[in-house]
Amino acid sequence: MADEEIFRAETRAWLEANCPPAMREPVTGLDDVYWGGRNGRFSSPEQQAWFEAMAARGWTVPDWPKDYGGGGLSPSETKILREEMAALGCRSPLHSFGIWMLGPALLKFGTEEQKRRYLPDIAQGRIRWCQGYSEPGAGSDLAGLQTRAEDKGDHWLVNGQKIWTSYADKADWIFCLVRTDPAQKQGGISFLLFDMASPGVSTRPILLISGSSPFCETFFDDVKVPKEQIVGAVNQGWTVAKYLLGHEREMISAMGFGSGDPSLGRDLAERLGAFANPVLRAEVALHDVDMLAFRAMSEKFLDEFKAGLAHPAQPSMMKYAGTELNKRRLELEMAAGGTDALVWGDDNAVSRHWLRSKANSIEGGTSEIQLGIIAKHILNLPGA
Amino acid sequence: MADEEIFRAETRAWLEANCPPAMREPVTGLDDVYWGGRNGRFSSPEQQAWFEAMAARGWTVPDWPKDYGGGGLSPSETKILREEMAALGCRSPLHSFGIWMLGPALLKFGTEEQKRRYLPDIAQGRIRWCQGYSEPGAGSDLAGLQTRAEDKGDHWLVNGQKIWTSYADKADWIFCLVRTDPAQKQGGISFLLFDMASPGVSTRPILLISGSSPFCETFFDDVKVPKEQIVGAVNQGWTVAKYLLGHEREMISAMGFGSGDPSLGRDLAERLGAFANPVLRAEVALHDVDMLAFRAMSEKFLDEFKAGLAHPAQPSMMKYAGTELNKRRLELEMAAGGTDALVWGDDNAVSRHWLRSKANSIEGGTSEIQLGIIAKHILNLPGA
Amino acid sequence: MALFLTEEQVMLKDMAGPFLADQAPVKHLRQLRDANDAAGFSRDLWRRFGEMGLAGVLVPEAQGGGGLGHVEAGIVLEEIGRNLSPSPFLSTAVAAVTAIGGADAELRARWLPGIATGETVAAIAVDEGRRHDPANVALAAERSGNGFRLNGAKRFVVHGHVADLLIVAARTSSDVGEMRGITLFAVEKGAAGLTADPVRMVDSSIAAEMLFEDVEVDAGAVIGTVDDGWSLLTRTLDAGRVGAAAEMLGVGGAAMAMTMDYLRQRKQFGRLIGEFQALQHRAAHLYSELEIARAATLKAAQLMDADDPKAELMAAVAKAKAGKAAMLAVQEGVQMHGGIGMTDEYDIGLYMKRHRLLDELFGDTAFHAERVARLNNY
């Protein structure tokens, strides 16, 4: 048996022994997952057992180096672990912006000291991170951001305001873009890390049209940040942020399509009965063509990405197409659900998911931004 | 009986007596209509009889003043005549860019002398006109046109090249935009009329993807044009052209929707049998919703236009929506026709109409131009 | 008849618009919602509709109404949509009045005057399944003594929990799914055996699920003819459809207007976002779609008022087209607003929610596209 096959067999056996049956059921909502952090709460003993078993092996971040709390797996081993988890339906043991976003940036741009300080806490779910990019006056246009960080010798003094900070009210630390040189645009931005418990930090949740408040306004009033808590060089934060945005795009574009029934029409017919209206059925069938094709695209993109063959701007295409498709899917779910779907209902009602989906094409770079990136970087159109 | 009802009754009686049955059948192709001109040929005795009867009354241009060869009808009488012609299915007795385009411009901008010289010939179909706007380097961008007309004292000397001149090879005269001041853009353009038989004029038909050649390239090599053959003031041709383009847009937007079956689906089912494919049927039904709604829009636009209530830029909306819808209709006709529709066939084959329809959203101002006009003049968006 | 508003109709618009903007702007909806108001609309406001002569727009003058038509009702509804004004106008003044218009003199005298004054609220109880399908009536009305006994359930009865009058489609013969055998009844509030379970909808309005358990009505409660209610039901629903289309034009029109304002004011990358050509072209396309939907809706209302047989087809076209055009308006509205469009604080999301309900009400685009196909024999 080849090494890989041995690893696969062992992994499967371990997962079967360590992943409780309840953790192989689909997640029912965002509150049904573990986010870690100082105030992290497990919603069930099974959730805790599963998290702890995975964290003990470093498998919350299987491909990170062991020195930084990761599993130290090779790319092919990581792929096998993912495949076996998918085969058993294992949930992700830890949801974390630290894993999805900050970690990859630190691995690429962090100092050795920073990696040792921050990555293990991320891997073990001890610190929950949030992201401070957008500002009220600068949505898609990050170059216009105005939160200032002044060099006060031994510390940065941060003043300003962020918006769309995901779960800022629940996060322990923030990774944050600040302006360190007002005279420049992208060139005057730095990437800071600091504790949300620092004096001068306050948050205010934003009520969304979906009725939930996953985002906050976050205010910084003379927040002191130690000088070493900067990632990359001063005024080089844009480079870090761009790299990280790529990861965010991949994450968002993968989100809606990793799981669930492969055919919306089949799913709807099983749940709601045969389609009585031929026009709606046709619209669903045309959607399914696009959706199944996009699934192939997702697979192709990931394969190419791993092999280093993907165009650097391809995540923009994935993000654009995936989010637009997800919005369309939810419109069709609303139509098929009819009056049932119109009920305001609880957090998990389809009406809430439908409204939530409208943010897909705004957050993490709007569809318009993605189209512009494609036009410029892939199609090389003039002046794009 | 009110005057209008008397006029209606008399008109109907006259039409029934004078419009031969063959002239009440739908037109089968562009060659099946009478275009007039020095070389005009009637395709049948009925066509000739019908044209001559209408021309004798000035009813080729019923609402033009009698002094200029028109019928002298009031707007409400003109409407009644049109309604009665439509009710009987009477064909238009004369197809003419002179009637549709130049005539209205002359009525508005021409001198008394010009009206008396040109309009009766248009009404009687004696002179066939073509339009010289587009140039190879200036498609949608008329301001960039380069055909020069130099003032030589007693005449203009015209040099340059036009493209997309409809039926230039069959036309007697041309109305033509020329540059009289190279230092200005729109402000340096004039509107000239001249005989296509003038020395120095030559034409070359352009073969289209549909297999027909309704357009020409037209070349002017030291063409001498008498000074008085200018409409409007020197360098004011842009004003005339804009007015005339409005008429063209209305004509094009009305073209695809004035006749034919009110439901594409009904028409297809009657001709080809019931839809076997539910998805195609659904696409046709969704098209029919848009088409029937657009018919209401056409009616509303014409009513508002006649009452002076239409926004001056509304023809852009009509042109945009109407041509895009017509392209969609022909795609569906191709799909429904299946392999039958794929046959290259004669000039009247659906494959030819389908290819021809692709020009709808290009000629007379592209869809992109129309959208820009709507954004600027109706929506007042900045910098549009 | 010319396909634009007459002078009198423009005057009505000029009256209804400011009235609603003043009395029931979006803030009014927010107040009712945040107070979790049990009715879902203000009875006082509805009486004001009566005083202004709006509640009775379709009621004959003999019963104290304005004796006007569906074009006028649509004018009011467009302003209702523009302001997201919660009111029973569509169900009461449009659909129920159309239904009662097909009843005998006694029923007409019983209900129309109260509607005209804004005292009476009516609701339409037709839907039983998840998606609109008016032939799919199972609620049974069996002859019982001098009248009928009703058993079954209705859902999506907008305002049903507070309505004084319910227009109920019941089956008196034939099988579920058949057009024949449906009878319309006028059922009064508080009838024994009638219960309503109010459900808060996505747009904060309330629709009831209603249970009929041995509800007794006398023969006088029959609207029109027993077993033969289909054509009046269709006319009632078509009135509701054209009305909902008009309301969606208001919803879509307001969504577009606030989005255009935003495009003219908001800067990104150092420019007004309204200067970006991609947004300009999408805005112009949206304008076209809304204009076309407006034409279709006005045409349908005119045909309804003229009792033209083509009204049925055009009502389907209007509902389908207005639903699609307004959907584009609210979707583009949220997208072009960007992040703030997703917040509850901004109004654009409320328009998206309202559109969703109106789109489903009396049949969505897919339902009416199917109807267009069937009415054209394909």
Next chain:
Amino acid sequence: MALFLTEEQVMLKDMAGPFLADQAPVKHLRQLRDANDAAGFSRDLWRRFGEMGLAGVLVPEAQGGGGLGHVEAGIVLEEIGRNLSPSPFLSTAVAAVTAIGGADAELRARWLPGIATGETVAAIAVDEGRRHDPANVALAAERSGNGFRLNGAKRFVVHGHVADLLIVAARTSSDVGEMRGITLFAVEKGAAGLTADPVRMVDSSIAAEMLFEDVEVDAGAVIGTVDDGWSLLTRTLDAGRVGAAAEMLGVGGAAMAMTMDYLRQRKQFGRLIGEFQALQHRAAHLYSELEIARAATLKAAQLMDADDPKAELMAAVAKAKAGKAAMLAVQEGVQMHGGIGMTDEYDIGLYMKRHRLLDELFGDTAFHAERVARLNNY
């Protein structure tokens, strides 16, 4: 298997692309068209396909072929599409080879070597109605002596007028519309009673209407099992569908490439038209659609090569998606070219015509969307 081309597959592409660009560019199509060539393609070129090892890409090595798969065939077809090269590759090297692959050793030995050398041309005779509907087979094959007697008509038989071999779907039992009772036959050119009426199609290719009047074939002409040809027919058609999808990717990709070139060069209003944001966004959307279609097509080909049962669904997805994406490419291509895009002199219109034929061939988007619904039980 990773969802991108292997090194060997990239090498094949690097060979096939220049070969076709050199031997059969768009000019070659124009020459055949303008000469009103009776075959619609060049036999010489087809032999060249044989010499290059392309004609036999799917033919087993034992029969002189390359023994490769549908991914490799798709690579060749994409280049054929890009160059609009007229050739019998799709019908012969892909569809007919797949059909014959299900035949007995004798038939395989009879036909496959000639295909691999580019000597033999084959055609697929399935369609009888206006739109693709493979269960709708009425052409009757009745037992007659040692073999069968065929009577009926086929249409849209691409290259049928010159084909050496016809793959014919005939009905041996059950009713028209049923999957059961269909049998595939290998019919040779020149069979008595077989006539072909060549029809010039919109893309200048030639498809034949074929009449079978008492055409006698012996039992050895049966491909696979009598009455039980449906699954082999489906596999044959799916091979054709995935192949047509790949060809449409070439058509759409070339249309897009020439349009992007135009956007980078053409000036209007003093700017390159590629600078206009509205066009940029549409171009980026088109890019996305073509990329997604390419992924779906490659996935379908891989599943076909792996004999995976999901291949059928994915073939439907690929054909539908590639059809739609390439349609967008040619439509945007003509529109963005403006007037010159409408002229015969420019190539973009030829791509639009070729797309149209390929879109219909073996079922269009509506056909395959319907299939996706049925395969998913709704």
